[in-house]
Amino acid sequence: MELTKGKFFAVAVFLAAFCFALLFGGGRQATAEKSFPALTVLYDNTAAKEGPTPDWGFAAIIQGLEKTILFDTGTKEDVFLNNVKALDVDLKKVDLVFISHEHADHTGGLQAFLKIKSGLPVYVPAGSGQPFQDALKKGGGQVVAVKDPITLFPGVSSIGDVGKAIPEQALIFDTPKGLILVTGCAHPGIVMMVEKAKELGKKDVWMVLGGFHLVQTPPAEVEKIIARFKELGVKRVGATHCTGAPAIEMFRKAFGADFVELGAGRKIDISGR
Numbered sequence: 001m002e003l004t005k006g007k008f009f010a011v012a013v014f015l016a017a018f019c020f021a022l023l024f025g026g027g028r029q030a031t032a033e034k035s036f037p038a039l040t041v042l043y044d045n046t047a048a049k050e051g052p053t054p055d056w057g058f059a060a061i062i063q064g065l066e067k068t069i070l071f072d073t074g075t076k077e078d079v080f081l082n083n084v085k086a087l088d089v090d091l092k093k094v095d096l097v098f099i100s101h102e103h104a105d106h107t108g109g110l111q112a113f114l115k116i117k118s119g120l121p122v123y124v125p126a127g128s129g130q131p132f133q134d135a136l137k138k139g140g141g142q143v144v145a146v147k148d149p150i151t152l153f154p155g156v157s158s159i160g161d162v163g164k165a166i167p168e169q170a171l172i173f174d175t176p177k178g179l180i181l182v183t184g185c186a187h188p189g190i191v192m193m194v195e196k197a198k199e200l201g202k203k204d205v206w207m208v209l210g211g212f213h214l215v216q217t218p219p220a221e222v223e224k225i226i227a228r229f230k231e232l233g234v235k236r237v238g239a240t241h242c243t244g245a246p247a248i249e250m251f252r253k254a255f256g257a258d259f260v261e262l263g264a265g266r267k268i269d270i271s272g273r
Contacts, residue, residue, distance in 0.1 A: 037064035037173075037271045039182065039209065041262050042083050043074030043109070044240055048263035051086035055079045057105035058184060058211055058241045062171075062270070066153050067095035071171060072184050073109030080109030083264055096152065097122040097141065100184025100210075101168040102132045105241075114139040123150075123158060127167025149200050159196045163188045170210075172197050175272020178206025178233070185211040185242045191228050204233030206272065209260065215244030222247045226254045238262045 041048070043059035057075035062068065070091070074080040084091060091113060097120055100106055110122075118140025124133065126147035133143050146169055149160040155174045159181075161167050166187040173180040179201040186193055190212040194205050208229070214222055229237065238260030239251045252259045260268060 036269055037062070039071075039268045039270050040087060040089070041240075041264050041266045041268075042087065042089065043072075043080055044262055044264045044266075046240075046263040047265055048261065049265035052083040052264035053079050053086075054264055056241075057108060059083075059106070059109065060182070061089055061094070062173075062182075063093075064271075065156065067156075068093050069152075069156070069171070070094045070097045070113065071182060072098075072100055072106040073113055075105040075108040077109050077112040081112055087265060091116045094120065096120055098152070098158070098169075098171055099124045099128075100170060101125060101163065101166055101187065102128045103166075103185065106184050107132075110136070110141075111139050114141055123152065123169070125161040125163060125167035125169045127161050127163060157200070159193060159200060162193060162196055170197070172201055173270055173272075174201060174203075175206065175270065177272040178204045178235070180207045180209065180270050180272065181205050183208070183210035183212065185213045187213055190214070191225055191232075194229065194232055194234065198232060204235075206234070207236040207238070207260070207270075208234055209238040209240075209262065209268065211241035212239050212243040212247065214239075214247040215242050217244070217247060219246065219250065222250050226251060230254075236260055238268065 039060050039062050041060050043057050045056055047054040058072050059074040060071045121144050122136050122141035123144045123146050126145040136143050146158050147161050151157045157172045158169045161169055168187050170193050171182040179197055181197045197205050236258045237251050237255050239248045240262040
């Protein structure tokens with residue numbers, strides 16, 4: 001009789017634990033897997049994980065906000081599409097395209113994307129060449145030529161076309177911790193673009209991600225840029241692509257634990273919480 005009671009007790013405990021897991025464990029799992037605003041690097045000089053192919057260029061996808069943004073499209077169509085597949089990204093869910101500037105290492109996969117999903121707004125600097133804009137329209141893109149700062153949707157904006165020799169724009173995300181600035185190559189000057197973002201957002205730029213175009217900049221000048229970043233209140237930095245390996249290493253040392261490693265496949269939380 002004691003053995004029977006023991007077995008009954010064991011079964012009762014098991015069932016109770018099972019029900020508890022269904023009721024509460026599933027909730028914890030759902031919370032852990034809950035989506036959050038994030039930037040995933042699709043194309044970069046280096047790869048952060050196995051699967052995506054590293055190549056000179058830059059592209060990223062921003063998900064978890066009101067709209068999904070494709071930021072630039074890298075250099076080669078085949079590499080862009082391979083990385084999208086390797087990272088299990090559904091391009092059909094993209095709501096708008098944001099092109100920092102028309103250089104081939106940022107627009108190479110654009111026509112391939114438009115074959116997958118056309119009819120979307122494609123934001124480009126107003127100073128972009130007419131042949132480039134005409135090709136986008138022919139490919140099915142709804143070209144939005146950005147001259148002045150513009151809000152894409154609440155909390156997300158462009159600093160406007162700030163380039164002279166090379167027309168370029170950058171994305172600003174307004175978060176609880178401050179602004180996040182995402183650049184393609186920062187040809188007009190990375191410091192000026194951070195200053196512009198701070199002026200427009202009326203708060204500090206908390207994090208800067210992307211290419212800083214410092215590949216040929218002397219170390220002494222890079223040091224001045226780093227110092228200026230800190231003066232402006234920048235707390236986190238993810239430098240990549242045309243920043244150049246020596247300058248990237250200098251930013252890594254200067255920001256320590258607040259340096260954000262990028263590379264194709266890297267996912268960065270941009271919730272600012």
